[in-house]
Amino acid sequence: MTDIALAVIGGTGLYKLADLQDVETHQPVTHYGALSGPVRVGTLGGHRVAFLPRHGEGHSLPPHKINYRANLAALQALGATRVLALNTVGGITERFGPRVLACPDQLIDYTWGRISTICEEPGTEVLHVDFGEPYTRSLRQEVIDAAASAGVVLVADGCYGATQGPRLETRAEIVRMRRDGCDLVGMTGMPEAGLAREMGLDYACLAIVANWAAGAGPDPDEVITLQDVLDNVAAASSGLPRLLSALLGARATR
Structure with missing residues (x-):
């Protein structure tokens, strides 16, 4: 299959693309093992789109147990060359409060113990x-332009800090991350981005801010609940169908 215009990887609270039509289900076998679940391939605005929920459709996989290599290899095997990663994150600095959408341009990797390269197996090219x-x-830039065209408010930069999870961070850790230059904190940004680069895939992140990171918001004693996260993700992603349609339409006219 070579006609997939875009592959979308969904994060916490984003387990399907509601507007995907004529859906086919694929679960390619990869030499990296099992992926997070079935890949749903369908049409969106007349374009073929593949969707894979990173944590599984029932959110059964914690961040450190996700087989990032298998997920990306499966999308590539289906013909995808461009991947838009949807990442549910916490906001650290002032521009990145709950319900904000952002397209970060930098990241810092604080994860550990994850297989972070396709060069892991003996005999593979380094x-x-x-x-x-x-x-x-x-x-x-296409994502940023599509958001503007669709009237979706988007912060067009920012630094994503990838932490190990699945627990949320301490206040002291967030203070350190702010000092390091992080604007956003999430648990799945790496090794996914690095693997995509090794595999030759075009890759961008659309970060959906679900909550203030620990101690970063106006109420330093705020307790983050899963329901708050899901509510904020739903609100922040309400413009996602318009953004995706604009992104796919712009690509088709090039």
Whole structure:
């Protein structure tokens, strides 16, 4: 299959694309093992789109147990060359409060113990990919332009800090991350972005801010609940169908 215009990976609270039509289900076998679940391939605005929920359709996989390599390899095997990663995150700095959408341009990796390369197996080629810009510049710009065209408010930069999870961070950890230059905190941004680069996939992140990170908001004693996260994700992603339609339409006219 080579006609997939875009692959979308969904994060917490985003387990399907409601507007996807004529859906087919695929679960390719990869030499990296099992992926998070079935890939749903259908049409959106006349374009073929693949969707895979990163945590599984029932949110059964914690961040450190996700087989990032298998997920990306499966999408690539289905013909995808462009991946838009939807990441549910916490906001650290002032511009990134709950219900904000952002398209970060940088990241810092605080994860550990995850398989972070396709060079893991004996005999595989050792790759030293350039990762100075961790997201594909051209795809990022297309996302930013599509948001503007669709009237979706989007913060067009920011630094994503990827933590191990599944627990949320301490206040001291968020203070450190702010000092390091992070604007957003999530648990799935790496190794996904690095693997995409190694696999030659165009990759961009659309971060959906679900809550203030610990101690970062106006109420330092706020307790984050799963229901708050889901409510904020639903509100922040309400413009996602318009953004995706604009993104796919713009690509088709090039």
